[in-house]
Amino acid sequence: MSDPKPYTPPKVWTWEVPNGGEFASINRPISGATHQKALPEGRHPFQLYSMGTPNGVKVTVLFEELLAAGHPAEYDAWLIRIHKGDQFGSGFVEVNPNSKIPALLDRSGPEPVRVFESGAILLHLAEKFGAFLGRPEDRPALLSWLFWQMGSAPYLGGGFGHFYAYAPEKWQYPIDRFAMEVKRQLDVLNRHLADREWMVGDGMTIADIAIWPWYGNLVLGRQYNAGEFLDVASYTHVVDWARRIDARPAVRRGRMVNRTSGEPHERLLERHDASDFETRTEDRIGSKAAE
Template structure:
């Protein structure tokens, strides 16, 4: 059994998408980041960076003690290796998946995250910051659109953890001020991933947990006011 410590964010969706695709048994452990539950001592023992998702695998391959992990990319790679699915065994195919997984982790996720912050959540509209991150998000959409011009999925003909990592960050494209009609290859891929039964199941789980994913002023203060001095341990 896998315990998934989760909230309804793009990084959380990545892991439920994998678990639904693979049919692995798992239990969702909601961590309401708007209420500060990510600072609880029990969670910090698993996720010292006080971010979701985090995971405990009580039945790791080969047996032994449970394995705990934080960081969504590390979790996806671990699960792919555990199951032997959604990452090729060959050197070249594996390299393709990994580079696009890390592209999401190091580029699309952080840049779209800053886009979300300055467009939706910042207490004041800062035109330079909004323009900077909306444009960079657009550039990354363009990179992805070109990549998908001659292949079904991001790393090639087969669906992989790279697709699972990227898709949830494209879901809020309208809030990122992006138009998928400008990126036809990306739009085609996005529709194909959205229609997968596992994708639908993963997002249904999210809806059951958090039907109103709006952010209160209290939640903003908790999430955007963290420093080394005021983060609870």
């Protein structure tokens, strides 16, 4: 691949051509809907519109953990294919004006409530059910680590992941820059987890649920085919933590929902009932919601 040529920014930037790469079609310099399309709605109190990216997995893992713990958190999970521009439909923009997955419509109260941004959805659901929040004295640490993840993951995904795995050409400067930052973040986690099993308190919280889809899957070798490059095995405490979460049945179910890649047994395009995990086939997707 060629090295980047020196670039002199113009006085006023204009969007002339897509920026290239696998995700070029989902980026544009304006917001708002590009087409009219209503969102489907199922029969459950919670309507999730998402895709099985790390940010989407956070929410489906929490839903499945809530259900496993006995909370009335039944949900419909509708697939939003971001490569096809579903997030720019008018219905989705009404729920999330930022046109990013995941987006949640909470119909459990007297009036529907829209919630967007994955961290906000986790906090909304955890507070609604009083679960996965840790002890009251853990709240400052819980919020700190939740916001740490929300601020740090763009360096992993939009920074390192983009330039290492998705950019049309590989350039040393951005790869080195973001690899350094990702390894620093992994070191932060590794030091923190050296003498504890969970991010906060003595049990799994939404801090773990937020961090695991990004950094847990990275050290488990599932992100960007970059495990060897980043020497993820050297972060032993993060690896142990990631494996512990990965072994939970609810986490395995949550990771399947709205997933479009991987082996057929690893994905459930849409989820409308717990039985969908046992009877899934792509040509049945959505049938239960229509009953």
